[in-house]
Amino acid sequence: MKIAILSNGNANYSTKRLVEEAEARGHEVKVIKYKNCYISLDEKHPEVFYKGKKLGKYDAIIPRISNNMTRYGCAIVRQFEMQGIWTASSSIAITRARDKLRAAQILTKAGVDSPKTFVSRNTTDIDALLDQIGLPVIIKLATGTHGNGVVLADTKKAAKSALQAFYLYNEDGTNILLQEYIKESAGTDIRAFVVGGKVVASMQRQSLDDDFRSNLHKGGNGKSIKLTDEEKKIAIRAAKAMGLHIAGVDIMRSTRGPLVLEVNASPGFGIERVTGRNVAAPIIEYVEHNATRKNSKDRVGA
Numbered sequence: 595m596k597i598a599i600l601s602n603g604n605a606n607y608s609t610k611r612l613v614e615e616a617e618a619r620g621h622e623v624k625v626i627k628y629k630n631c632y633i634s635l636d637e638k639h640p641e642v643f644y645k646g647k648k649l650g651k652y653d654a655i656i657p658r659i660s661n662n663m664t665r666y667g668c669a670i671v672r673q674f675e676m677q678g679i680w681t682a683s684s685s686i687a688i689t690r691a692r693d694k695l696r697a698a699q700i701l702t703k704a705g706v707d708s709p710k711t712f713v714s715r716n717t718t719d720i721d722a723l724l725d726q727i728g729l730p731v732i733i734k735l736a737t738g739t740h741g742n743g744v745v746l747a748d749t750k751k752a753a754k755s756a757l758q759a760f761y762l763y764n765e766d767g768t769n770i771l772l773q774e775y776i777k778e779s780a781g782t783d784i785r786a787f788v789v790g791g792k793v794v795a796s797m798q799r800q801s802l803d804d805d806f807r808s809n810l811h812k813g814g815n816g817k818s819i820k821l822t823d824e825e826k827k828i829a830i831r832a833a834k835a836m837g838l839h840i841a842g843v844d845i846m847r848s849t850r851g852p853l854v855l856e857v858n859a860s861p862g863f864g865i866e867r868v869t870g871r872n873v874a875a876p877i878i879e880y881v882e883h884n885a886t887r888k889n890s891k892d893r894v895g896a
């Protein structure tokens with residue numbers, strides 16, 4: 595097959611691993627820096643240009659769109675979709691996953707347990723809201739990543755001043771979520787790597803200091819962990835609800851069972867180093883099995 599990986603380039607570990615596995619299985623792979631792609635909308639056929647030339651035909655694309663390029667990256671993915679090219683992750687699913695509010699709405703509707711979440715822009719109701727959620731409370735930007743934009747407030751006073759600051763410097767209208775604090779799992783969470791409806795690797799992340807955030811980008815530590823059946827099920831269900839066949843599902847262990855925190859559309863492959871599991875190979879296998887199917891359900895329009 596001819597496969598294109600849309601990413602930030604070959605230097606990226608995840609990209610390198612995907613190329614390795616795809617080539618090992620006899621595929622022709624090209625890494626395309628989607629940031630350098632451009633789109634033409636003035637022809638009969640939707641085209642993607644790269645380095646001044648029209649891109650040739652591919653059987654499949656694997657988007658690895660970074661968080662700070664979601665809009666442009668998804669526009670490029672959409673252009674491939676318009677050409678009828680099969681994509682491992684649809685532009686719609688990636689866009690949904692990048693908005694924590696939209697994701698929480700989808701997960702709740704699908705019956706996937708997650709922390710109690712409230713969203714409001716009315717500052718006069720904050721006291722009542724905080725009474726409902728309890729303290730401490732988590733406040734987070736709907737579009738934050740890597741643990742940035744997540745605040746833990748111990749008191750109503752702290753919560754109010756954090757919210758005020760967020761509202762004030764929130765020029766692009768990002769929604770702000772108020773969330774119950776899952777103290778039982780403070781500083782730890784679980785990453786389940788899901789491919790094609792199966793958990794292919796899982797790890798527990800732990801913050802190194804007393805930070806409540808366990809993100810590896812914040813200096814968190816990862817170790818291999820075996821998931822319970824319930825955790826596996828909720829991870830698979832969350833990925834499915836989001837329409838993501840390749841997903842990193844973040845789960846917190848709480849006294850009322852596993853709660854899904856978020857579903858990542860371009861999960862990092864650092865989990866391979868932590869767990870010794872190969873996650874690139876199942877992705878290429880997934881692409882092989884699905885991209886070649888005619889009239890695949892996964893083919894997405896606009």
Ligand SMILES: Nc1ncnc2c1ncn2[C@@H]1O[C@H](COP(=O)(O)OP(=O)(O)O)[C@@H](O)[C@H]1O
Pocket residue numbers: 709732734738739740741742743744773774775776777779780781782783806807808809844855856
């Ligand atoms: N409701 C919560 N209760 C306890 N810890 C939380 C909660 N929400 C987030 N955290 C901690 O903060 C980290 C970052 O939050 P998350 O919502 O995943 O945002 P990001 O997209 O920035 O990673 C999580 O990995 C977790 O360790």
Ligand SMILES: [Mg+2]
Pocket residue numbers: 740741809844856
């Ligand atoms: Mg996270």
